[in-house]
Amino acid sequence: MTATMIKEFRLPDLGEGLTESEILSWKVAVGDTVALNQVIAEVETAKAVVELPSPFAGVVAALHEQPGTVVEVGKPIVSFEVDDAGSTSGAGSSGGGRPAGGGAPTEEATAPATSAKREPNLVGYGAVVEHTGRPTRRARGQAMTPVLQDRVEAQTPAPAAPAAAKQPVVQQPVVEQPAVDHEAGERPRSTPPVRKLARDLGINLEDVAGSGPRGLITREDVQNFGAKPSGEAVSATPAPSGDRETRTPIKGVRKFTAAAMVQSAFTAPHVTEFLTVDVTATMELLARLRGSKAFEGVKLTPLTIGAKAVLIALRNNPTLNSRWDEERQEIIQFNYVNLGIAAATPRGLTVPNIKDAHGLSLRGLATELSELTETARAGKTTPADLAGGTISITNIGVFGIDAGTPILNPGEAAIVALGAVRKAPWVVGDELAVRQVMSLSLSFDHRLVDGEQGSRFLADLGAILSDPAMVMTMI
Known part of the structure; x- marks a missing residue:
């Protein structure tokens, strides 16, 4: 056997x-x-x-x-x-x-x-x-x-065997034991699920008396403590619709995102600039590409064109594709682009990135964007997809928003917000015409990017989206 x-x-x-x-x-x-x-x-x-x-x-x-x-x-x-x-x-x-x-x-x-x-x-x-x-x-x-x-x-209780009957010894399944912090001494004895419940309820286990064996703190002890008049009872799950407020534990992706945004906002000195451009030519190009055989079966959106424009503008403005290394007191300039795309998911905001996006064709970029978006919405984004970004885009235009002041993804030098494409009166030559316009917002880390460098990048980005033929002068 x-x-x-x-x-x-x-x-x-x-x-x-x-x-x-x-x-x-x-x-x-x-x-x-x-x-x-x-x-x-x-x-x-x-x-x-x-x-x-x-x-x-x-x-x-x-x-x-x-x-x-x-x-x-x-x-x-x-x-x-x-x-x-x-x-x-x-x-x-x-x-x-x-x-x-x-x-x-x-x-x-x-x-x-x-x-x-x-x-x-x-x-x-x-x-x-x-x-x-x-x-x-x-x-x-x-x-x-x-x-x-x-x-x-x-795993199921069984009657004890008589001492005289030499039955085989069966190893019992692992039983969850109370954790002990050997560095700080023994802490209040409880199991992981009970500690999680206490965290969700905002209860300090040191204040709870345990009723279990050898002072073990049970789930009932935590729940009873939370229900005392001296302490506010906080629901670990959303309250019924009839209540005046709903409380949801802060954890997982949302907790990490909140901490990262606070760190970024109070570490990197943010500067935000805005530019509104006529993107009529870009939208006409987008319509032609959608009808071409070369892009058959590929989803093309303003984000696709905007992402490609960002990659092209970075070639002449590489300082926006860099990182501040506080520990070594160095500025790291990347010779590649891992393009982050902010994605709203049911679990919170994530910023997965497309690795080596600078080497992709427009069709390849469109394919990667579609896969990235679908994966993020399904909650299947991996930690590897979230790590290593060098610059990011947030597409606020999909929500009908024109402009904003985006916060940098931690560790990155810049983030671009693409606003909604709207029809608006615009001066063409000396005539007033109805054109399709878009507002661009650029936030950058002023430790890494001077105002001139940020402005030149934003101007180049606007020039590409205003007249896609301008790409011929930049590559």
Whole structure:
């Protein structure tokens, strides 16, 4: 019979040093057989919703966290029954550590270490397997066939066996234990779901008395504390429509975006300039391109043309495609453009970017924009898509807005707001005519971009959109 072992998968860092993620949903259940890199869960980081692939091929033995739970990076979230064939553990290689009856040792995925073995995985650092001494054994009765059966049955209470009857010892599933902060001493004892509830209600657990075993703070303790007259009870979910106010916890993407915008607004000295231009020629060009075979099946919008114009204008004004490095006291000027596009999603504002957009044709840019928008609206934008932007565009015109003062995406030198295209009276030559006009708003970091440089960029952008033939003088 093939030997099996338990492998534990801990939540990896899903990008840029994120410290926690919320389990939104499980795509598998205990007892399911999964393949390597099969999606097993959907989690939300501070930046995006991410599909988490399985680092192992095997059978799901236990799910350690429930949907809605905020889990710290490095905490176990799922255990698998996997085939022990070819294991690199000491027990597997020598046979000395394996139960005589073919039982399943336990192997845990722990924090990264230089001597640890990395398992295949598509997300973050992946599952890292490290051996910490003799493996935990689990004997198996002759009547039991799959090891998983032991695991599943162990999750339901069973009558205690008589002492004389030597029954196989079944390893119990991992039970969520109260966390202890070893650096700051023991903190109020509670489980992650209870701590999350306390955060949602704005309650400090140090003020709550625990009624559970050894002073454990339970969900009821937190709820009862929140209902006291001395403290304001805050609902963790939106209040019924009949109430005078609705409260929603600030978390996930919206929480990260708020912090990033505050940091940007109070770190980079913003300057915003405006320019209104006649884009009649651009709109006529857009109509011709939509009817051409070269762009058949491709979605073309004013944003597509505006994005291409921004990329062209940057060629003569590269200072707007730069970054301020406070730590090294250097200005980093990028020789490539990762073009960020601000996208409104149900979970909040995100700014995914098109990598190496400067090298794309107009058709390629249109395709990338369509895919980026659809992915963002579906909440499937990955942390990698959100990282590394060099300059951004926000298309406020789609909401019928003419102009604004956009806040810089943190770390970037400039952001362009494209206003709505409207028919308006305009002087052409010495005659008054009805033309299609658009307002452009440019915010830039005055540490990196002088007023002259910002003004020249905005003027070049306006010239391209006023007369697309001007591109011939810029490339």
